Amino acid sequence: MREYQENSIVQAVDRLSDSLHRLTLFAPQIAAVARPGQFVMASCGTTLDPLLRRPFSIHQSFADVALQILVKVIGRGTRYLSELRPGAELSLIGPLGRGFHATTTGSVCLIGGGIGIAPLLFLASHLPTSPECSACTVLLGSQTKADLIVLSEEFIQFGCQVHTATDDGSLGHHGYISNLLPAVLPGVEKVFTCGPHAMMTTVAGLCLEADIACEASLEAHMACGLGACLGCAIHGSGNTYKHVCKHGPVFDAREIIWNP
């Protein structure tokens, strides 16, 4: 599997809401080999502070030329990215990690919360398109309506049925998006999830109980993304540590100890 250190060129920075930005990056080497669920390590500045790259799920990949990442401004690194202008250079390493296994032919459910929605759009674009062999239900949760308006429309364009939930009740169900999962689960062959750990813990629990396959994309602090620093350890089943960068970021829900 090829990985590249590539100086991408910012093509666009779209502000989806007050805190959510979408960067379109000209990165032909990485875009050509990226698979849904994989990630890139992005430099978040041109100085030594902040020092480390930040991991970002690949949000979309276009025609082997460009890719997109979704950035939620939470600190200095993500603020730097959100303020980049078209034409700026951004060093990326990728594509990294083990992605989703989207080979299923039955109905699937994608459930994402907040910034965790990012990799699910790339996955939705790679699902089998024929409606006879599959149906895709997408459950999207966020704090408020503004984060979901653009994204939910794009999932619909890929032929998915979208349901939403917001913490403030401004769009869809007023409450957790995981509240909507039990009604969707019957008939679903596989669930793909990414979002806050508590949300994914609930999703994984519901799937395991119903004996439905579930893949979850996890997040952890990591210095390299390459399996060298060993900083991104999480508790795996069988009393082992798993490394999010190499063993994941996408895991079978049964590989993880959700409440260590």
Added chain:
Amino acid sequence: MEPLSTAPPPEMNISLGPLHLANPVMTASGTFGYGAEFINLVDLKRLGALVVKGISLEPRPGNPPPRIVETSCGMLNAIGLENVGLDRFIHQKMPFLRTCRSRIIVNILGDSIDEYALLAEKLTQVAGIDGLEINISCPNVKKGGVAFGTVPEMAAAVTLAVKNATDLPVIVKLSPNVTDVTVMAKAAEESGADAVSLINTLIGMAIDIHTRKPKLANIIGGLSGPAIKPIALRMVWQVARTVSIPVVGIGGIGTAEDAIEFLLAGASAVQVGTANFYNPAAAEQICTGIEAYLNRQGASSVHEIIGTLQTTF
């Protein structure tokens, strides 16, 4: 436009005692995995040497997460010496390392002098290993947790035991968490070390004021990155003046300028550590940058700058 240089490329080869390297730029243990992690991003044969993740007799699972946290111009880690253990290293990692056409140095760690000696003895029988680096930052379990790296007599005993168990070149990697690092360097030299490398990480910590919890599950961890470079440089300079064996400089090296500072201070070689994480191309860029510096200085060999710090103003 610069005129085309007609000078031959400068000599970059250096020796750490009996260990001969094609250039002075190595990768530091624990920052470069077992080499294969970087196969897509780094031309491994351009490395002066590749120092692999510290190996213990038995596999170690490492510490619970969170294990790393970013700090100003640096990072703290408490990985807990997670490694595959000696057997899996030999059978699963060495076959690749033998193909990468770089010098391979194996960093070893143990909880007792016997463990260090046994590791050295077993690794000496493995083809493709060019040297050993002794990590003496572990606690000595048999002596109640006293670190080998902070008591000169203990460092000397480990060095001696390893030297007696192997005919491979032996580098002793020194901890900066001591009052006088030159005492530790002297102890290693007198016990037969072929070279010393320094510094390992500085012990530090970071706290989340909102949760009032430490940011590392291990509470304390090792500080690395550009933040520690001035301290590392000072210690390398002190040690280089004290011992007559070669010194390998480590600590916050991310650019050729950083590396050249260490060479001027007296290091015969450098190790690139944390920079491998944020810029995997760092070691290659540093090597190229040193060559360019030597050309600009009119130096035909890297030896012409090692230890040439001018201290008169």
